[in-house]
Amino acid sequence: xxxxxxxxxxxxxxxxxxxxxxxxxxxxxxxxxxxxxxxxxxxxxxxxxxxxxxxxxxxxxxxxxxxxxxxxxxxxxxxxxxxxxxxxxxxxxxxxxxxxxxxxxxxxxxxxxxxxxxxxxxxxxxxxxxxxxxxxxxxxxxxxxxxxxxxxxxxxxxxxxxxxxxxxxxxxxxxxxxxxxxxxxxxxxxxxxxxxxxxxxxxxxxxxxxxxxxxxxxxxxxxxxxxxxxxxxxxxxxxxxxxxxxxxxxxxxxxxxxxxxxxxxxxxxxxxx
Amino acid sequence: xxxxxxxxxxxxxxxxxxxxxxxxxxxxxxxxxxxxxxxxxxxxxxxxxxxxxxxxxxxxxxxxxxxxxxxxxxxxxxxxxxxxxxxxxxxxxxxxxxxxxxxxxxxxxxxxxxxxxxxxxxxxxxxxxxxxxxxxxxxxxxxxxxxxxxxxxxxxxxxxxxxxxxxxxxxxxxxxxxxxxxxxxxxxxxxxxxxxxxxxxxxxxxxxxxxxxxxxxxxxxxxxxxxxxxxx
Numbered sequence: 001x002x003x004x005x006x007x008x009x010x011x012x013x014x015x016x017x018x019x020x021x022x023x024x025x026x027x028x029x030x031x032x033x034x035x036x037x038x039x040x041x042x043x044x045x046x047x048x049x050x051x052x053x054x055x056x057x058x059x060x061x062x063x064x065x066x067x068x069x070x071x072x073x074x075x076x077x078x079x080x081x082x083x084x085x086x087x088x089x090x091x092x093x094x095x096x097x098x099x100x101x102x103x104x105x106x107x108x109x110x111x112x113x114x115x116x117x118x119x120x121x122x123x124x125x126x127x128x129x130x131x132x133x134x135x136x137x138x139x140x141x142x143x144x145x146x147x148x149x150x151x152x153x154x155x156x157x158x159x160x161x162x163x164x165x166x167x168x169x170x171x172x173x174x175x176x177x178x179x180x181x182x183x184x185x186x187x188x189x190x191x192x193x194x195x196x197x198x199x200x201x202x203x204x205x206x207x208x209x210x211x212x213x214x215x216x217x218x219x220x221x222x223x224x225x226x227x228x229x230x231x232x233x234x235x236x237x238x239x240x241x242x243x244x245x246x247x248x249x250x251x252x253x254x255x256x257x258x259x260x261x262x263x264x265x266x267x268x269x270x271x272x273x
Numbered sequence: 274x275x276x277x278x279x280x281x282x283x284x285x286x287x288x289x290x291x292x293x294x295x296x297x298x299x300x301x302x303x304x305x306x307x308x309x310x311x312x313x314x315x316x317x318x319x320x321x322x323x324x325x326x327x328x329x330x331x332x333x334x335x336x337x338x339x340x341x342x343x344x345x346x347x348x349x350x351x352x353x354x355x356x357x358x359x360x361x362x363x364x365x366x367x368x369x370x371x372x373x374x375x376x377x378x379x380x381x382x383x384x385x386x387x388x389x390x391x392x393x394x395x396x397x398x399x400x401x402x403x404x405x406x407x408x409x410x411x412x413x414x415x416x417x418x419x420x421x422x423x424x425x426x427x428x429x430x431x432x433x434x435x436x437x438x439x440x441x442x443x444x445x446x447x448x449x450x451x452x453x454x455x456x457x458x459x460x461x462x463x464x465x466x467x468x469x470x471x472x473x474x475x476x477x478x479x480x481x482x483x484x485x486x487x488x489x490x491x492x493x494x495x496x497x498x499x500x501x502x503x504x505x
Contacts, residue, residue: 035325035479054505059300059432061477164325198505202325202479205505228505230476234469236462244450 009128037165037197037204038068038079040134040145041177042158043186046214047136047143050190050224051079052165052198053206061205067222069211073098073109074218076137077211078118081163082130082150090131094118111137111144115154123152132162138213165197165204172196187212191225198227296349296397297323300480302433303334303345304470305403306445306463307411307426311491312403313460315467316345317433317475317502319483330483330504338364339374340494342404344384347431348418349397356396359387377404381414381422388420395419399430409492433474433481440470460489468500475502 021028035056040049051068054061070078070091076098080087094117098109115135122129133148147160159177161169172193181189187210197204210224300323303316316334321327336344336357344360346353363383367375375383381402388396400416415428427445429437444466447453458466464487475482482502489496 056479059479061479064476200327202321202327205479205503228503230472231501231503232468232472234465236465238444240450243452246451 009125035165035201035203035205036068036081036163037161037169037194037201038081038134038163039161039166039169039173039190039193039197040079040136040159041173041181041186041190042143042145043181043183045143046138046183046212047145048183048186048190049077049079049134049136049211049213050194051209052194052204053209054198054204055084056203064206065223066206067209069209069220071095072114072135073102073137075139075213076109076111076114076135077213077218078114078136079134079162081132081134081166086129086131087133090118090121090129091133094121108139109137110139110141111135111146112141115146115148118148119152119154122148122150127151134160134162136211136213138215143213161193161197163197163204165194165201168196168200168204169193183212183214187224195225195227296352298348298397298432299323299328299350300432301334301347302429302431302437302471302474302478302481303347303399303401304429304437304441304467305345305401305413305427306441306458306467307403307413308458308460308463310405310409310411311460311463311489312343312405312411312413313463313467314343314345314401314403314488314490315464315471315485316347316431317471317481317483317485319481319502320350321480325479327483333486335486335488335497336360337488337495337497338380339377339404341374341406341490341492342377342380342402343488343490343495345401345403345430345488346398348399352396352398356387356398356400360384363387376407377402377412378406378424380404381412381424384414384416385420385422388416388418392419399434401428401430403488404490405492411490429470431481433471433478436474436477437470440473441466460491464489472502 017028035054038051040047049069053065055063055066068079070080072078072091072095078091080091094114097117098114102109127150130150132150135146135148137144145160147155147162159173176189191208194208207223208225210221212219300321301317301319305312305314318331318333320329320332334345334347338344364375395418397418402414406412412424413428414422414424416422427441442448447455471485483504485500485502487498
């Protein structure tokens, strides 16, 4: 008999997994985390969001240039720290819900709507969805900046940082933030905060991504700064002549597609009423 | 509703002192390549706190023991300091007693014995010893934490070991290539390869980076140089 889909997480295997890993010594698979430094700042007329681009699996860099600033709505973007899969899927889900909501209401989305959808979902999962978000956007109430924690609590602040590099970034903000920043000053401040995370936190690295949101437009500056180019490359290339790898057996698989495709040009027809 | 293991009530027992971890790994990568009349060693200089923080960007993992021998150590730097102190004092005594510096193969054996001496409270150190023997032939030994050692033509250790060792196997050991042209590397080629290896390890290992020390050991002595790695 099929049990009804209760939603949420199923913990039925958690005791069995723990005892198996203890008995065999095989470690449970680790989720890929983003390490991360993300930050946001409000300025006169908009919001600047910033993020580093390193994704880690334990001590190894899995992606040197991943995107951590996610699209939520044309006027709302969200930086994500924590487990990559969780931040990607959470932001995509709420973005999708908001798109449907815009169609239903005929209005552009409000930041607090995205905020409420995100916090309600994260609270429902009791912190098991490990997503720490910096949500920024501009709507009819002006520019807004929020943080959302994995358990579902939120703050609204003029400057925020999240992730393992949040302390390094916040140190820069606390030293140099003031009210009434211009757009250029805000971008420079966020850039410096992210750089502080990139260089002083081992979980963050790579490039600085910046997104600037204002009433009328969004400027996506992917790779705004690339302060970490590779420093040394040997001149002699690594070359392997043909035949370096022994071929044990081979077979040729012919493509069958060419025989199957027929190309037909259709005459444009008027739609029937 | 299922109760997850973390919420299950813990069994009451006698009061215990809080355990503390005696070891910590300060991270970093070392490697060595030995040739017919030289040995080149490389080691990064980043020292981390075992988590996401950096203690310092500029702490050398190389230790010049004699004019013909250099020790590269990754792991816990506190234990490395103690081990180096031990080694240096022993080397001085040997020179006074025997009228000559200790030969590299002799140091290699002595290091293994020193490490095994603390078999039941080990030095948390992953050593690579490199140098030239009395005949001027390049040599390199790799160790585990309790002294198991093996002489080899190349070796790496530390947090970047798993990234670098396969590269060395292929480029220095000519492994996994049929009909490979098995030419021994010159000292300059070995140094370039080591720099490339450390740079590549620095890209993918968060504990490797900042700067790297290169030590070239041949019959003329030990020549040290430094080059830059990424700071992120």
